[in-house]
Amino acid sequence: MLRNPTKLFIVASLWLTCLGIVLGLKTDTRNIGVANALSAFKENNAAFGSSSVALKTAVSLLSGKDTAAVLKARLDLKQSRMDYKRIEFFMDYFFESSSLIYNRPAKVEVDEPYMEYQEPSGFQVMEAMLFDDDPFSHKKALMEQAELLASSAADLDALLYGFEGTDKELLESIRLELVKVITLSITGYDAPELKSGIEESYQSVFAIRQVLQPYLAYGQSDLSSQLSENLGKTLDYLKAHPDFDSFNRMEFLSTYALPLQEQLGKFITALSLSFNQKSSLNYGAKHIFSKEAIPAEAFTAMGTSKPLKAALGKKLFFENALSGNLKRNCSSCHRPDQYFCDGLKTSLAFDAKTFVQRNAPTLLYAGFQYAQFWDGRVKTLTEQIKAVIANPLEMNGNHAVVLAGLNKSNIYKAEFLKAFPASGADPVSMKNLSDALAAYLMELAPMNSSFDRYIAGDKKAMNASEVEGFNLFMGKAQCGSCHFAPLFNGLIPPLYKRTEYEILGTPANDDFEHPKKDTDSGRFGFFPIEYYQEAFKTPTVRNAAMTAPYMHNGVFKDLNKVVEFYNQGGGAGLHLNQPQQTLSAKPLHLSDDEVKKIVAFIESLTDKI
Incomplete structure (x- = not known):
């Protein structure tokens, strides 16, 4: 007899859904796994709460030069991180602002454009102090962080009051957690000194399997069994190879994690629960290393005539009329035969005698960023293009003069109009010019290495x-x-x-x-x-x-x-x-x-x- 209320809910939900299908009724799949996820969150949070209290106790015992006490504090920090990893997906997705308390990088971050400083806190700050040459000198700061973790962990269940998360959101949260395992956890991104990234990856995948249980029972049997099997194999591999430095990341990705990501995507799609509220990713891609996984559209909107814009942009890339002396073009510093660099320490300036301040980086994949120039002073390629053309040290081109020159060419006017048919009688504009060049640059991402x-x-x-x-x-x-x-x-x-x-x-x-x-x-x-x-x-x-x-x-x-x-x-x-x-x-x-x-x-x- 089933006495677990979570299991009773799952069974009842599945029975009602199946009954609806049999009777031809419209079914609502909103809550297939939500109750199960909430139950798992509470269970895992209880463990996290206990380990955070143990961490606080260990930090309080730091004294003198007791190295054993430091080792104990490090071990308790590791355990607390392990427990947190089982709720991380849920916190990061549904309670992002609250999650920043726990695992923020150990450096001050600046929230632009408001210029608000986000002071570091949580695990990574404690790790840096506990692995410092003199961890005892940080006891006061360590106690503050430990108290913050313990007190906030004790209140986490209160976040669930009135919770209205859906199946689609829940499945996106674990999809993103798997991406985090593949790209961050196995690199030691948030635990470089503890080197616990592989063991933490196990906890994350374990949590993913916990969340998926009711969906696996609900979904197509073949997809469910494949996904369930690979989840088990992935966990077995992580458990069998916990050592950070010797871990074979290529084998893990090729044999386990990437196939798991592909299967998870297919499974979510089959459930008609695919949903992208948070990321710039293309969830239709096979896996994170697929060429289409991070689409260009996430960085710039080129419209339906993008190929024509890119073709025009490629022509403009070699056009001397964009410069003030009609002798320079984009390829002067970004030569295609040199992988869109120039091979110089810093590029030759407009006067052909001096040099600009910084090195000319490759334009390959340059558009796949949310900041341009080495100092990130503009956000888009189009802004960068306009700035480079006008910069006295680079192209030294007056925008009005450049456009006037291009307008003298009937060929250019025709090509601009084809690429930008909505422009009407004035297709040759700086906006269209920069859009065309940006469209070309966004194509410089072959991913065929x-x-x-x-x-x-x-x-x-x-x-x-x-x-x-x-x-x-x-x-x-x-x-x-x-x-x-x-x-x-x-x-x-x-x-x-x-x-x-x-x-x-x-x-x-x-x-x-x-x-x-x-x-x-x-x-x-x-x-x-x-x-x-x-x-x-x-x-x-x-x-x-x-x-x-x-x-x-x-x-x-x-x-x-x-x-x-x-x-x-x-x-x-x-x-x-x-x-x-x-x-x-x-x-x-x-x-x-x-x-x-x-x-x-x-x-x-x-x-x-």
Whole structure:
């Protein structure tokens, strides 16, 4: 006899739904799994509440130089994180503002455009202090954080009062949690010192399976059984391979996680419960590494005649009439034969004698960000295009003069009208010009590298060193915790709606024995607040093997030097004064062989263009 109220609800819901189908009645699938999810949340939150109290107790016992007490506090922090991971999907999706208390990055974040500072709090802040050289000096701050966690965890059930979540929302929440496992948890993004990311991934997938139980009973038997089987295999693999540094991320993704994501998508679609309220993702894509997973439409709206706009944009890319001296064009600094770079430390300026301030990055995948220029001072490609054309150091083109010149060409007027038929008698405008160029740039995202072919199923596309390099990149080397998959840039998973800035302490020279401080203030020059001092946008490492030199100032000539810079702990690790550095100053302890393998992986990200 069933005595569990949650099970009684599930059985009753399924029985009524089936009865409705038999009788030809219209059924409401709104609450197939909501009650089960709420019950699981309460159960898992109870565990989280207990472990947060234990963490608070452990922190209170820190005294003197008792290293055993520190180890105990670290273990209790890890356990509390484990318990939280079983409710993370629910908190992040339904109670986002409340969830920020628990697992916010250990750095001040700026909420733009309102310029509100979000002070770090929760697990990551505690981790940084507990792994500091002198954790005892942080006891007061640790107690404040532990008290915050314990007291707020005790009140979490109150958030459920009047809860009105639906099946569609619930299934999107676990869909996004799986993306988080694939792109963040296995990289150690939010637990770099504890290195508990693999064990935490187990907890997240366990929670996903908990939520799915009533849907698996409700759905098509073949899809349900396949999904259920793969959930079990994924959990078994994570449980059998908990060690962070040795974890085979490529095997996990290829054999378990990506097929699981594909099956989950098909299952949700079969239930007619597909829903996208939160993210920039295309849920119709096979998995996160599919070319169509992050659609261009999330960044710019080109309309129905996009191909015509892109064709016009490609022609304009090589058009000297966009410059003030009729001698320069976009390809002057972004040469297609050099993977849309120019190979210079910083590009030659308009006068052909001096140089601009910063390195010209590749335009491949450039549009797949929510900020443009190294300092992110504009939000869209169209804004960037207009700014570059007018910049005296770059194109030095007067917008009115440029348009007047193009209007003298009947060919251009006809092509603009075809690309922008709603423009009427005045198709040659700066808006249309920038839209056309942006449409072309958005097409510069081939995703046909050896890595892309490998992840799509061609296991001969990468060699063993490249695969091991991927595992290091996404794990021990912590590269994947800033260069996020699948674009390996600063577009933050799982929502892909925000671009990240980092302070690395990049020096002005490449002599690690005698580094010199760079004078470029980065985003601070646009937003003069201390947290943006020397902050720069995180570019893609796709095609990086072809786009030397590197960094905003072009200081590093080869990838080995770049990886070694991170290996040393960035500028602070080189003993430069970098008080706001967001990159950990601790060495990564990568061997020469590991550095070579990471470079080999980056080389496997080279597209055929």
